[in-house]
Amino acid sequence: MEFIDLKTQQKRIQKQVQEKINTVLNHGQYIMGPEVFELEERLAKYTGAKHCITNANGTDALMLALMAINIKPGDEVITTPFSFFATSEVISFFGAVPVFVDIDRETYNIDANLIEEKITKKTKAILPVSLYGQCADYDVIEEIAAKYGIVTIEDAAQSFGATYKNRKSCNLTKISCTSFFPSKPLGCYGDGGACFTNDDKIAEKIKILRTHGQAKRYYHTEIGMNARLDTLQAAILLAKMDIFDDEIQLRHEIGARYTKLIKDIAPTQKILTENTSAYAQYTIEVDNRESVINKMKEQGIPTAVHYPIPLHLQPVYAGQYKAGSYPKSEEAASRVVSLPMHPYLDEATQDKVVAAVKESLK
Ligand SMILES: *Cc1c(COP(=O)(O)O)cnc(C)c1O
Numbered sequence: 001m002e003f004i005d006l007k008t009q010q011k012r013i014q015k016q017v018q019e020k021i022n023t024v025l026n027h028g029q030y031i032m033g034p035e036v037f038e039l040e041e042r043l044a045k046y047t048g049a050k051h052c053i054t055n056a057n058g059t060d061a062l063m064l065a066l067m068a069i070n071i072k073p074g075d076e077v078i079t080t081p082f083s084f085f086a087t088s089e090v091i092s093f094f095g096a097v098p099v100f101v102d103i104d105r106e107t108y109n110i111d112a113n114l115i116e117e118k119i120t121k122k123t124k125a126i127l128p129v130s131l132y133g134q135c136a137d138y139d140v141i142e143e144i145a146a147k148y149g150i151v152t153i154e155d156a157a158q159s160f161g162a163t164y165k166n167r168k169s170c171n172l173t174k175i176s177c178t179s180f181f182p183s184k185p186l187g188c189y190g191d192g193g194a195c196f197t198n199d200d201k202i203a204e205k206i207k208i209l210r211t212h213g214q215a216k217r218y219y220h221t222e223i224g225m226n227a228r229l230d231t232l233q234a235a236i237l238l239a240k241m242d243i244f245d246d247e248i249q250l251r252h253e254i255g256a257r258y259t260k261l262i263k264d265i266a267p268t269q270k271i272l273t274e275n276t277s278a279y280a281q282y283t284i285e286v287d288n289r290e291s292v293i294n295k296m297k298e299q300g301i302p303t304a305v306h307y308p309i310p311l312h313l314q315p316v317y318a319g320q321y322k323a324g325s326y327p328k329s330e331e332a333a334s335r336v337v338s339l340p341m342h343p344y345l346d347e348a349t350q351d352k353v354v355a356a357v358k359e360s361l362k
Pocket of ligand 1: 155
């Protein structure tokens with residue numbers, strides 16, 4: 001059994017992917033070829049955002065978003081301590097300070113009601129994560145940001161395809177950043193990512209920053225990066241976009257079925273009625289995680305932990321944050337375990353996973 005089965009999807013779209021790759025091989029525009037621009041238009045339309053600027057990966061997308069708002073050393077960025085490391089890594093990379101706000105215990109997303117008290121004169125941005133594929137409470141977050149004139153950036157690496165109050169993830173904040181890492185809801189066959197915004201000036205700046213700060217050829221107006229998406233990856237993503245709505249629907253059905261079968265056995269991430277999740281992960285909580293993981297393994301069921309150490313307790317931040325300062329994140333990090341989840345998980349396999357969870361909890 002696969003934790004995330006990419007092979008079944010590959011079989012389904014093999015012909016289309018091959019055709020798209022051949023087109024790229026024939027025209028030979030490997031950097032910023034026509035597929036990149038076609039994909040950007042398609043992704044913008046999908047999310048409803050005015051601009052999509054594709055990037056080399058999701059981490060670069062976050063870096064470019066912060067560069068676009070002129071992040072400086074000493075600036076503060078409010079974020080969640082319960083995420084993949086890239087979320088705070090990009091903040092620290094610029095010498096800015098991640099200011100953590102603890103999570104809501106049921107959704108695992110940043111507790112929007114605790115954000116305002118952390119705002120200071122140095123706060124430059126709020127960078128929430130839409131964890132496991134479910135959006136954070138962006139209406140509340142946007143309202144706080146507007147009140148203080150702060151920029152919002154959605155880390156939508158796990159939530160492309162999700163909705164919040166019938167609006168798509170990647171079109172809920174000033175700038176949004178997603179990842180096309182192969183195992184994300186929309187993944188390519190390598191690294192990839194994208195920024196989204198409705199702001200013309202920010203879009204223009206991100207475009208310049210992603211190509212060495214180059215406003216026109218060999219004319220550099222910014223210190224930028226080399227953070228472009230490969231044309232081949234864009235071509236692959238175009239083929240995947242043709243089946244993406246269907247895959248999201250399958251994820252909804254599988255997620256709902258898991259919840260029905262598991263909710264009386266173990267706590268699961270609560271999906272609020274105003275949201276639909278992209279189910280990047282299906283995550284439950286258990287008391288005795290090490291033992292559960294081992295028993296699942298003995299039954300042939302792969303699991304993963306997203307994430308075992310909250311960001312403020314990562315060794316690189318030693319001395320900067322105290323253990324116990326974000327107790328909900330710390331508790332969640334010690335209890336969560338993710339189950340196999342992908343659009344091609346059939347009912348028999350799902351039943352096997354659920355039976356194994358039951359057995360492992362005995
Ligand atoms: C995957 C991920 C990223 C980084 O994306 P890459 O494409 O791997 O660089 C950032 N934030 C979160 C929450 C992620 O899950």
